Amino acid sequence: MPKLGDLPRGAVGGASTIIVVLLLIISGNSSALVNGLVFGSFYGLVALGLVLIYKSSGVFNFAQGEFGTVAVYTLWILLERGVPYLLAILAGIVAAIAFGLLTERLVIRPLFDAPRVILLVATAGVALLAIGLEFWIGGALLRQVRPISGELGRISPFGVNVSDQQLILIAALLILGGILAYFFNRTNLGLAIIGASQEPTATELVGISVKRLSSFTWVLAALLGAVAGILSVPIGGSFGPGYLTVGSSGALIPGFTAAVLGGMTSMPGAFVGGAIVGVAESFALRQSALAFIPGPDKVMIFLILLLVLALRPQGLLGKSA
Amino acid sequence: MIKRAVSDATEEISVSQVVDPIPQEGHQAPSDDFRPGAKGWLARAAAGVPLAALVLLFPLTQLDFVLTKYTRGITYAIIALSLNVLIGYTGQISLGHQAFVGIGAFTSAYMVSVAGQEFPIAVLSAMAVGAVQALILGLVALRVRGLYFALLTLAYGLLAEASLFKIPALTGGAAGQPAPKPPGFDTSHRYYYLCLALLGVVLWVDHRMMATKGGRALLALRENPRVASTFGINVKAFTLFAFAVSGVFAGLGGALYAHNESQVTSVLFNFQLALLFILMTVVGGLRSRTGVVIGGVFFALIGYLIEEIPHLPVIGTVLKFLVGILGWLFVDTLGLPELRIEVAELVIGPILLLLTLTQFPGGIGQQLRPFIQWFAGRPFDIHDRGAKEVQITDVRA
Numbered sequence: 001m002p003k004l005g006d007l008p009r010g011a012v013g014g015a016s017t018i019i020v021v022l023l024l025i026i027s028g029n030s031s032a033l034v035n036g037l038v039f040g041s042f043y044g045l046v047a048l049g050l051v052l053i054y055k056s057s058g059v060f061n062f063a064q065g066e067f068g069t070v071a072v073y074t075l076w077i078l079l080e081r082g083v084p085y086l087l088a089i090l091a092g093i094v095a096a097i098a099f100g101l102l103t104e105r106l107v108i109r110p111l112f113d114a115p116r117v118i119l120l121v122a123t124a125g126v127a128l129l130a131i132g133l134e135f136w137i138g139g140a141l142l143r144q145v146r147p148i149s150g151e152l153g154r155i156s157p158f159g160v161n162v163s164d165q166q167l168i169l170i171a172a173l174l175i176l177g178g179i180l181a182y183f184f185n186r187t188n189l190g191l192a193i194i195g196a197s198q199e200p201t202a203t204e205l206v207g208i209s210v211k212r213l214s215s216f217t218w219v220l221a222a223l224l225g226a227v228a229g230i231l232s233v234p235i236g237g238s239f240g241p242g243y244l245t246v247g248s249s250g251a252l253i254p255g256f257t258a259a260v261l262g263g264m265t266s267m268p269g270a271f272v273g274g275a276i277v278g279v280a281e282s283f284a285l286r287q288s289a290l291a292f293i294p295g296p297d298k299v300m301i302f303l304i305l306l307l308v309l310a311l312r313p314q315g316l317l318g319k320s321a
Numbered sequence: 322m323i324k325r326a327v328s329d330a331t332e333e334i335s336v337s338q339v340v341d342p343i344p345q346e347g348h349q350a351p352s353d354d355f356r357p358g359a360k361g362w363l364a365r366a367a368a369g370v371p372l373a374a375l376v377l378l379f380p381l382t383q384l385d386f387v388l389t390k391y392t393r394g395i396t397y398a399i400i401a402l403s404l405n406v407l408i409g410y411t412g413q414i415s416l417g418h419q420a421f422v423g424i425g426a427f428t429s430a431y432m433v434s435v436a437g438q439e440f441p442i443a444v445l446s447a448m449a450v451g452a453v454q455a456l457i458l459g460l461v462a463l464r465v466r467g468l469y470f471a472l473l474t475l476a477y478g479l480l481a482e483a484s485l486f487k488i489p490a491l492t493g494g495a496a497g498q499p500a501p502k503p504p505g506f507d508t509s510h511r512y513y514y515l516c517l518a519l520l521g522v523v524l525w526v527d528h529r530m531m532a533t534k535g536g537r538a539l540l541a542l543r544e545n546p547r548v549a550s551t552f553g554i555n556v557k558a559f560t561l562f563a564f565a566v567s568g569v570f571a572g573l574g575g576a577l578y579a580h581n582e583s584q585v586t587s588v589l590f591n592f593q594l595a596l597l598f599i600l601m602t603v604v605g606g607l608r609s610r611t612g613v614v615i616g617g618v619f620f621a622l623i624g625y626l627i628e629e630i631p632h633l634p635v636i637g638t639v640l641k642f643l644v645g646i647l648g649w650l651f652v653d654t655l656g657l658p659e660l661r662i663e664v665a666e667l668v669i670g671p672i673l674l675l676l677t678l679t680q681f682p683g684g685i686g687q688q689l690r691p692f693i694q695w696f697a698g699r700p701f702d703i704h705d706r707g708a709k710e711v712q713i714t715d716v717r718a
Contacts, residue, residue: 060468110679117414118678120471121599124416125674128596132667246592253479256472295483302480305473309465 032283040278041173045228046255047270049221056217062123065244065252066130067222068229071096093226100222134241147234169231263315388509394618395516396578401617403570409607412543414471417478423590425575430500440503447576455568459561486587497586500579612686
């Protein structure tokens, strides 16, 4: 019998998706499926940002969640002062991008040649710093942001209401994913980034500045984080310091699990991984047989991560090293 | 002066040897035959006595609630030493160390308050649980290294926070588990000295471990597991050994922490705490025992220091003036909220970490190295920064 790690990636990806969907339909858990897909697209957005940074700089970016939280805080401050929603969203994205650029300039670039594990600790430090600043600005209280549209049940597949805000979130993931796929496969800049991640020296030799590309990918990742934060915050209800990084709303670990599940370097993998993690998590939450375990969703995420790393470290869609 | 007397030809060389204080690359460690004279030992004692008095006698003059903070500093130092074994000696990063410490704390509290065991048995079982947990994690670490291992420990910390610490039988629910101080050490002062003694034991164990074959094997492993195994080092056994030692330290630190607080609740052991543990170990200086202990104590006391320093003479006045200017700039002019102490803690720590990583990778330990070496009976050399740059090795991820 072939080992799980040796099977072709298409087969494993397809088979696991089919198994998950079948299990859910058989067990009558269509609400877990729908809700899971909504959360899955949120995790997918975070995972996409993580994959982007990992592909270009080989860094596990623990500050990815905080890019989103910084945007959420900017959005909240401006909405409190009566600024129109769209303008507030734009300002939130700009704030996140500024934060991403600062991170790249002040932390990542000085550590360009440092071991990757040092960079991981550094990004965790950036996340902690951002959480501290959020405590300073907003205090420890939980805050709320109103949704873009209050409509709650325009469509309801399997009898589960899907609100407009959730639809916007899913649409954002699909649109951004499409743009990124086009960008990385068809444009010169996108191909240059891929090149720089694979052969930095050769890329410099053909006259492309690897450092400038590095700033650009951090801007892109910050933008993805900002979109994930801004669109998800009205769905979750409330947010506090470290909204996307820590606590029950934290998307960083599910996002990482999704990215690892997808293969860490594969963007379609981040989508699939996000969907699987979201569905598995909401399945665990709704399963009465698992009710004796406290926090079943977090246990599920840990198990997924452990199993993937133990059995198939290259993920479902990643290339074998 | 003597060298001036020799001929012109040699003068140039000898003067350059005497004057040039900047060490060349591959800075030579002073030879081992150096022994300080009577005056040298006297100077070391004169410097050491105030330091010893600060640690041993000064706490006697302090109130109970202040002493609880000092004791917390000692427990943090033990936890930092535990992380130092993992990050410094094996090169693996644990982002879920709050789970180890938390489980140690709850085990000890449970053994005393629910199972009705004696304090030594409770602490020993916390250490044993820590070792078992760490061994399991070590088995994982044999397969998964570097970035992925860090990620896995992070997920484990989250699992502990969301699931293990929500088991009411172990943690006593939202109210927390009471953890009384042991009989005989039931005042804050006595408990302080107990923890101090145990910190001494931990330091001694760490020193013995690194001074023997096992320690050299670990360092070789961190540099390159393949080369190490070629030289006959048992990679699996030594990695597991290091993890077990780290787990025992973490369990001990957690247990002492629990009994110091008298009541442990699950909210204490969150993700920020795990990051704080990393902060204090890295800022303290990996592989430098003194640095790591200073880092642990500093980060445990940072809030207290921010509170107390303004009351000191001179330094306090200068600081108050600076804070006044900053307050005027940020609070009055820009309309930002006031920077309270618990917030300042959260902001200062990460800034120190980022500065350490980008500017002084050896942390406090490397900066203090000349003084530490001097105390240990070597000549004072202000440029001594250790054999080589301190860095976490590049593990292939």
